[in-house]
Amino acid sequence: NAGVTQTPKFQVLKTGQSMTLQCAQDMNHNSMYWYRQDPGMGLRLIYYSASEGTTDKGEVPNGYNVSRLNKREFSLRLESAAPSQTSVYFCASKRDRAQETQYFGPGTRLLVL
Amino acid sequence: DAKTTQPPSMDCAEGRAANLPCNHSTISGNEYVYWYRQIHSQGPQYIIHGLKNNETNEMASLIITEDRKSSTLILPHATLRDTAVYYCIVSDLNFGNEKLTFGTGTRLTIIP
Numbered sequence: 001n002a003g004v005t006q007t008p009k010f011q012v013l014k015t016g017q018s019m020t021l022q023c024a025q026d027m028n029h030n031s032m033y034w035y036r037q038d039p040g041m042g043l044r045l046i047y048y049s050a051s052e053g054t055t056d057k058g059e060v061p062n063g064y065n066v067s068r069l070n071k072r073e074f075s076l077r078l079e080s081a082a083p084s085q086t087s088v089y090f091c092a093s094k095r096d097r098a099q100e101t102q103y104f105g106p107g108t109r110l111l112v113l
Numbered sequence: 114d115a116k117t118t119q120p121p122s123m124d125c126a127e128g129r130a131a132n133l134p135c136n137h138s139t140i141s142g143n144e145y146v147y148w149y150r151q152i153h154s155q156g157p158q159y160i161i162h163g164l165k166n167n168e169t170n171e172m173a174s175l176i177i178t179e180d181r182k183s184s185t186l187i188l189p190h191a192t193l194r195d196t197a198v199y200y201c202i203v204s205d206l207n208f209g210n211e212k213l214t215f216g217t218g219t220r221l222t223i224i225p
Contacts, residue, residue: 035215040213042200043157090156102213103147104156 002026004105006091012111013014013081021076023091032074033092033102034066036085043090046054051096081112087107114151117201118225122220131188133219138182143205146177147213148186150197157200160186196223 007022025032030051034045035058045058049068063085065077074093078085088109092102114153118136125131137146147162157180161168161175163184174187188195 037215040217041219045213046214076130088154091155101159101162103159106156107154 004091004093004103006089006105006108008108009106010109010111012113013078014113015082017081018077018079019029019110020078021089021098021110022073022100023075024073025091025093025103025105026072027093027095027103028071029069029093029103030096031094032068033094034064034074034076035090035092036060037090037107038087046076046089062101073101078110083112086110093113117203117216118217119199119219120217122222124222124224125188126224127189127193128190129194130205131191131221131223133186133188133199133201133221134183135185135199136183137203140181140203141205144203145205146181146184147202147204148175148177149200149202149213149215151200151218151225152194153198160199191223193223195225196219197221202208 004025033048034046037043044066046060046062047058047066049055053065054072067075088107090107093104094102143163145162147158149157151157161170161173163175163177177184198218198220200215202213
């Protein structure tokens, strides 16, 4: 049982390039989340998916798109990366909307030059 | 979500109890208090949560004041591996609010 996994662990992009961050969970959770964490700051919610087939904007959605591919997988896409998107990205999941606890992945460190 | 206030940093001697305070004076009746920690830029790790009663699990104890305006996370016998940033979060996740709002937390350093 790996919990929440994220790929890649680290990525360097040039301004304007695109990429997709992958997240998968093997806990049969319904809800999944994408957060970003900038240096010295707390986490901010980008997008979330309360259940398969639904997605909603969080606090800082601009410049990102998401896809809930199936129950296990929730991807985050940067269509045209900007230096302001340099950050550490964390994926999280929880069993369902009524559960209190979110479980986090190890993070993807993204540097946009 | 209610706002929380935590000290930016604390030190604690190894083997002693670490007591981390959190103020949440605007907490509403539906909101739980959650504690997470983040060790050296890893993903945040859930520690404990509570509504109004004190709670204890294998990691920590959570003491919530009777008026629910503040709480204390207690790590009973701190070890070097407990050095981390600790986040106190107030949210009503179980009522459909999806967002955990992370502030800047308390950086706890365990001193050998």
